[in-house]
């Protein structure tokens with residue numbers, strides 16, 4: 031088994047009376063790209079700040095490269111490259127100056143990769159940070175992080191201000207990192223991005239990890255969407271356990287509903303005697319998965335499993 | 336029709352609510368200053384002891400005239416005239432220190448944080464922020480006016496008629512409106528809130544310095560300083576209303592200018608166009624100290640120029656200060672030449688003992704600002720990316736702390752050197768090097784002790800930075816005013832300002848010197864430890 035770059039075990043964090051993290055447990059093996067998902071305020075940025083040794087955890091264990099990030103930040107930081115969720119820059123410095131500075135503070139320097147990235151992102155390094163748009167501030171952090179040679183890349187909602195073209199550039203860069211065997215932790219709200227790039231995902235909600243695994247596994251865990259047409263009226267099916275979100279036609283012979291994987295066999299058995307004319311099933315998209323897990327219903331459903 | 340100032344009321348209410356705590360604290364402080372000042376003058380002046388004579392003698396000394404403002408010539412000295420003479424300059428400054436940051440916060444500050452953009456998108460007019468700030472300025476000044484008049488009237492100072500009280504307070508309010516509106520204008524011109532505040536403080540400081548010199552040298556020239564206009568009302572004696580009219584006139588002009596600028600300017604920009612920066616960082620920019628240097632050198636340079644100018648000015652007036660015969664020609668008959676020289680020297684040294692406190696404060700403010708930037712930069716989110724690099728918290732915090740100490744050192748030492756050398760150039764009887772040493776040996780540890788207190792706070796409880804400024808302000812005021820207000824001799828000893836032992840008149844005592852050095856080292860170390868163990872953003 032590959033070594034874990036990040037290990038989190040029952041990590042807790044309180045800010046005064048708010049419990050930002052209640053129980054965060056997950057691992058990130060070397061060479062993996064992990065999508066870190068969750069609704070606003072779920073605790074993604076807080077988890078990342080703990081991994082960077084910026085916040086002191088109130089319970090549990092955390093290691094990065096096998097080191098405690100709070101005590102040994104000096105040992106882990108040179109091996110990490112980080113892009114924060116909100117990028118704020120010294121207003122009087124130009125973007126180019128800040129990129130060079132960030133690289134140098136990590137013992138590296140402006141390199142060919144930096145210039146290449148500036149071109150790809152169509153970034154003007156001469157402007158003062160004060161005058162940059164949100165997307166351009168984000169680019170400063172991205173260019174500095176991507177042109178740094180590191181083992182672990184941590185991105186906290188890196189594309190939140192980028193236009194689709196630059197977003198694509200970012201995705202290509204991450205795929206390059208993946209090919210080069212780097213480890214990436216990517217927090218994001220953009221599902222297509224996660225679907226394209228990530229080997230596995232972790233979902234956090236209200237400070238707790240509620241699901242983790244690779245995409246296929248997770249899709250399996252959640253419901254299928256079924257459209258069906260029968261000869262005889264099928265309204266009775268609505269009462270069947272494991273069936274949700276029921277919509278039927280006026281003639282009661284067409285329906286559109288969601289069904290739990292484990293209830294599928296029972297539902298099909300109930301459908302057969304009704305004379306199935308047409309049946310389509312769609313696998314859940316990540317979007318369905320999201321809505322499933324982000325809503326309260328998702329949690330109670332999950333707890334019931 | 337849409338007007339450019341629509342929804343002012345909405346903004347005003349939001350601002351008043353936002354600034355409530357800040358304003359309340361300041362208004363209470365200001366009101367207490369007026370009340371305790373008036374009360375103290377009354378107790379001293381209306382007692383029968385020798386306190387009256389001491390006070391009057393003290394007020395005639397050039398050093399005091401420079402500090403508080405010259406007493407008008409040929410005026411009967413009673414509780415009311417002395418109160419007006421001592422408090423006018425002081426209260427103008429304090430009032431301005433209250434409203435200037437308030438005006439910046441309500442306009443440029445909100446623009447910077449993006450708040451105004453959000454508000455403005457909701458069909459709030461272009462000049463609404465300026466208008467709302469103006470309204471708030473007027474409101475707080477009306478409140479201050481009522482409080483001040485009420486206090487002075489109720490204390491019933493001897494020699495105070497209502498006309499005089501009305502004029503005294505009106506002059507304060509007029510000056511405050513003038514400085515407030517001036518700050519509004521600056522906030523439209525400067526490109527950052529920090530810059531706007533700096534410019535406003537600098538102009539206030541310059542106005543104070545100009546009238547310090549003219550009050551010592553020749554009071555006719557005091558008209559050159561806007562603060563001098565308030566002094567020239569001579570409340571309770573001449574009751575001259577013209578300067579008030581002058582201040583109101585200037586206020587209107589400044590307000591019109593600020594209004595016009597706000598109407599024609601783009602949101603989020605200053606009047607000066609933004610120049611392009613460098614594509615690559617300079618070779619030296621590769622460490623936290625270098626970054627701090629790069630982002631603060633402008634401000635530090637400003638402080639240095641301030642120290643040079645202030646030092647030059649105070650040095651330049653030393654000769655007039657030491658001219659005891661000018662203060663009281665009667666001495667000519669009573670004293671021999673050597674006696675006169677000795678008395679002159681004592682006067683110069685007492686003057687320096689008073690003004691060294693200002694230079695200590697100057698150095699501390701310059702240095703502590705750098706230290707508190709650690710918190711500010713963190714709050715603004717600049718340090719997020721830095722913390723993830725291999726720079727440790729220790730390096731980051733120590734960089735801010737040590738550079739803060741270095742800045743305070745340079746500002747203080749340069750100021751004192753300027754005083755000493757320009758002073759000796761003007762004095763007929765130059766001061767020995769010993770006195771320079773005394774000032775540096777006593778002043779520098781005091782500067783360091785205070786700046787290291789700032790490091791302690793930033794390390795452990797960054798929210799309490801306001802406490803630092805209050806402590807420092809009160810320490811400075813008590814030490815400077817203590818003798819004037821007849822406070823017990825040791826009442827200034829709760830802060831390093833009281834530990835200087837009136838250097839250069841006397842040398843600092845060894846126990847206090849060691850205490851200051853130990854405090855510096857211990858607080859600095861604790862500051863680093865604190866920053867290592869707390870959460871950072």
Ligand SMILES: Nc1ncnc2c1ncn2[C@@H]1O[C@H](COP(=O)(O)OP(=O)(O)OP(=O)(O)O)[C@@H](O)[C@H]1O
Nearest residue numbers: 045048050068069070071072073074075076077115
């Ligand atoms: N410094 C802080 N002080 C107090 N509460 C905080 C602090 N930082 C975060 N929180 C709280 O902790 C919780 C988790 O916040 P966090 O920033 O980690 O969320 P997030 O998952 O990154 O959300 P988003 O998707 O909006 O970025 C929130 O409820 C937030 O209000």
Ligand SMILES: [Mg+2]
Nearest residue numbers: 074075115186
């Ligand atoms: Mg976040």
